[in-house]
Amino acid sequence: MVEQRRSDGARREPSGGSESDFERCVAAHDRNMARAGLNVWVGAEPTFTDRFSEAPEWLCEALGSDKENRARQLMMQLRERFPGGVVLRSLGRQYSGEGRPRWCYGLYARRDGEPVWLGPPDRLLDEDRVLAPSVALLRRLERRLLHGLRAHGWSASLVDLEDELRARVVFRCDGLSPPSAVQAEPRLARVSLHDQPIPASGLHDDLAAAGNYLLVMSCAGCAGAPLAQLSIELPAFASVPEFVQFLGILGASANEAGVPALACCGYPPPVDASVAHVTLTPDPAVLEVNQAPAPDLKTFLRQNRELFVLAANVGLVPERIQYNGRISDSGGGGQITLGGPTASESPFFVAPQLLPRLVRYLLRHPSLSYWFAAAHVGSSSQSPRPDERLPDSFYELGVALEQLGRVAAPSPAELWLTLRHFLTDFSGNPHRSELNVEKLHNPWLPGRGCLGLVEFRAFAMPATAERLAAIAMLLRAASAMLARHDIVPDVTSWGSSLHDRFALPSLLRLDLSEVLRDLSRSGLGLGEAVEACLLESGQRHLGTLQLADCQLDVEQALEFWPLIGDVASQDAGGSRLVDASTSRIEVRMSSSRELAGALADWQLSVNGYSLPLVRIAEAEREVWLCGVRYLNFVPKLGLHPGMAAETHIVIELANRVSGARARASLYDWRPGGGAYPGLPASAEDAAQRRAERFVAEYSSPTPALAPRSPPPGALSPFCLDLRRARAVPSPAGP
Numbered sequence: 001m002v003e004q005r006r007s008d009g010a011r012r013e014p015s016g017g018s019e020s021d022f023e024r025c026v027a028a029h030d031r032n033m034a035r036a037g038l039n040v041w042v043g044a045e046p047t048f049t050d051r052f053s054e055a056p057e058w059l060c061e062a063l064g065s066d067k068e069n070r071a072r073q074l075m076m077q078l079r080e081r082f083p084g085g086v087v088l089r090s091l092g093r094q095y096s097g098e099g100r101p102r103w104c105y106g107l108y109a110r111r112d113g114e115p116v117w118l119g120p121p122d123r124l125l126d127e128d129r130v131l132a133p134s135v136a137l138l139r140r141l142e143r144r145l146l147h148g149l150r151a152h153g154w155s156a157s158l159v160d161l162e163d164e165l166r167a168r169v170v171f172r173c174d175g176l177s178p179p180s181a182v183q184a185e186p187r188l189a190r191v192s193l194h195d196q197p198i199p200a201s202g203l204h205d206d207l208a209a210a211g212n213y214l215l216v217m218s219c220a221g222c223a224g225a226p227l228a229q230l231s232i233e234l235p236a237f238a239s240v241p242e243f244v245q246f247l248g249i250l251g252a253s254a255n256e257a258g259v260p261a262l263a264c265c266g267y268p269p270p271v272d273a274s275v276a277h278v279t280l281t282p283d284p285a286v287l288e289v290n291q292a293p294a295p296d297l298k299t300f301l302r303q304n305r306e307l308f309v310l311a312a313n314v315g316l317v318p319e320r321i322q323y324n325g326r327i328s329d330s331g332g333g334g335q336i337t338l339g340g341p342t343a344s345e346s347p348f349f350v351a352p353q354l355l356p357r358l359v360r361y362l363l364r365h366p367s368l369s370y371w372f373a374a375a376h377v378g379s380s381s382q383s384p385r386p387d388e389r390l391p392d393s394f395y396e397l398g399v400a401l402e403q404l405g406r407v408a409a410p411s412p413a414e415l416w417l418t419l420r421h422f423l424t425d426f427s428g429n430p431h432r433s434e435l436n437v438e439k440l441h442n443p444w445l446p447g448r449g450c451l452g453l454v455e456f457r458a459f460a461m462p463a464t465a466e467r468l469a470a471i472a473m474l475l476r477a478a479s480a481m482l483a484r485h486d487i488v489p490d491v492t493s494w495g496s497s498l499h500d501r502f503a504l505p506s507l508l509r510l511d512l513s514e515v516l517r518d519l520s521r522s523g524l525g526l527g528e529a530v531e532a533c534l535l536e537s538g539q540r541h542l543g544t545l546q547l548a549d550c551q552l553d554v555e556q557a558l559e560f561w562p563l564i565g566d567v568a569s570q571d572a573g574g575s576r577l578v579d580a581s582t583s584r585i586e587v588r589m590s591s592s593r594e595l596a597g598a599l600a601d602w603q604l605s606v607n608g609y610s611l612p613l614v615r616i617a618e619a620e621r622e623v624w625l626c627g628v629r630y631l632n633f634v635p636k637l638g639l640h641p642g643m644a645a646e647t648h649i650v651i652e653l654a655n656r657v658s659g660a661r662a663r664a665s666l667y668d669w670r671p672g673g674g675a676y677p678g679l680p681a682s683a684e685d686a687a688q689r690r691a692e693r694f695v696a697e698y699s700s701p702t703p704a705l706a707p708r709s710p711p712p713g714a715l716s717p718f719c720l721d722l723r724r725a726r727a728v729p730s731p732a733g734p
Helices: 021-036 065-081 135-151 240-256 297-313 354-364 391-405 412-419 465-484 497-501 505-521 528-535 683-692 722-726
Strands: 041-045 086-091 103-110 155-159 166-172 213-218 230-234 262-266 275-283 286-290 319-321 327-329 335-339 454-456 541-547 550-556 582-592 602-606 614-617 621-631 649-655 661-666 694-699 719-721
Touching (some): 021 297, 021 465, 021 528, 041 286, 041 297, 041 465, 065 103, 065 286, 135 230, 135 240, 286 297, 297 465, 335 465, 354 465, 465 505, 465 528, 505 528, 505 550, 505 582, 505 614, 541 649, 550 649, 550 661, 582 602, 582 649, 683 694, 719 722
Parallel strands (some): 086 262, 230 262, 621 719
Antiparallel strands (some): 086 103, 155 166, 166 213, 319 327, 550 582, 582 621
């Protein structure tokens, strides 16, 4: 999105009083990045949903009339704030099984605030439907546009197809005469871009590539503009200056012809650092906003604060609240993209060792993969790590990184060709990878493959604009650190401990704290307010027991759900089937460091099994913890059809010396059973539902009973798997 400006071109400063601690951190970060000498632009793909709707389009489907109507409302608000911008209806994604591309609404504007469009507006909403525009109006626009193109020095001709409801004009910008007879150039009679599938090879305007720009005007509407107004389908322009000049001619011609409303459809527009193009597209359960990249964090924060407000104005939010009070993201993720003002100025090309070092650094620090991620992580997720693929592939990645390390300045082509096979999921899909480099230097992706961009996909949709900006700041600072210093991290191989250890929130927090210390030591520290925003994890907290000098905390941990069914046939679609019936929690016992050794007298058990605890190093507290896995519901399709789910988890804390005892019962649903009256009405209502699922009971001191030892097969270094413990028959009693 572009910076907000008044109609006179002056920038609007955000209201709200004095600068906050967070904003001071943002300003300091931008100064640090300027000193580092690395120009890193940042973009994002925020996703929003209607958390109160249970219509398919807001739960699982991509398309729906209400979602498109909300997109139009949001686009109207954006247009009001940038009156010199033009609304463009181009093409969204198209997946296997979809007959035509999804819709896409875009706002195209200049970054300097000067208008690109002074013509009639797109009637985005259907509230004041009028009769279809007349053929006479279409012919007036045809004549005025031909005159305007020729007056500008461009060669333009009318293509006569004897179609009363449509007019076709072809022009060139180089002074050569364009073909005007269909007999000489059959492509002049092509069908609408919106009425046909996107070719497997990608979107390509072969007429425009030869310098022939075809315009198709219609008073019958098209798939991209079904409302009662004239529409014009635009070609794929070669450059921003050409496109901006054409928009001026088109707008003036439409005004002179008396056109009251005009919808601009067709190919996506060209972009460079002088313009900003923000688009709204549908994805399963969400409306996705593809932002124009921002040159600094101050701009990024400002534009996202505004976007979150505008989305809320049309009833869309960045998170969901489940019936049981659990809070999740919108369902569409919140990817972040780093690049430069131009492809050649991309930080990944200016500092050629940045990308290989970044791959190594992400492998070393799993918190960057998991701490900010959505509920579904791991090899079958939308953002698997390279070390979650097959072992032989991970070994070859190590070889590839060593080879790149031996080249002082690998070229863009070398970087992409060397790493592209490893930065994919197990099926080779680059769009399902923690790092997506398909737009880095990909000559086989027409129009957008060589942009110097790297997309970071391991992020849930943040609940606030500040959290989104904090994550972007973390990535920008890490990139500057890895580019500026001679840092060559080892290719860390976590093996089975990757999922065992780093499923636990406490260990992820420790790892992320180490990343923050690295940045501080490099002179790129993020500041206390931003670090606090990044480390915040209150929504993971499930409950606390406090007994004497011992505090017991239970947090939601990560779980790595596997794909099920015919995996190969699912991969081509927009979604895949996973078994999400397993849950994991972290049980954490802690006391003040001043009471060193006090935890040795405490005994902890889960569902009657003793819990083997692992001690971790924290500065202010003595901490012992372990994970617990269990089946929390029986799925219709799952991996273990004969296994019963746990009704609840019972955690017992007892002191062997004093006899002090406490018990916590954790439920995934309301303890009394039955249906909730509806979705939580507010965050407070959700917090109340979460609180009632954690039932704490304190009893009089009694001798502690020894819990059962879990069978060895149920234990890993950091976790007890109750599914395997229950599979072993209990020993016979005395």
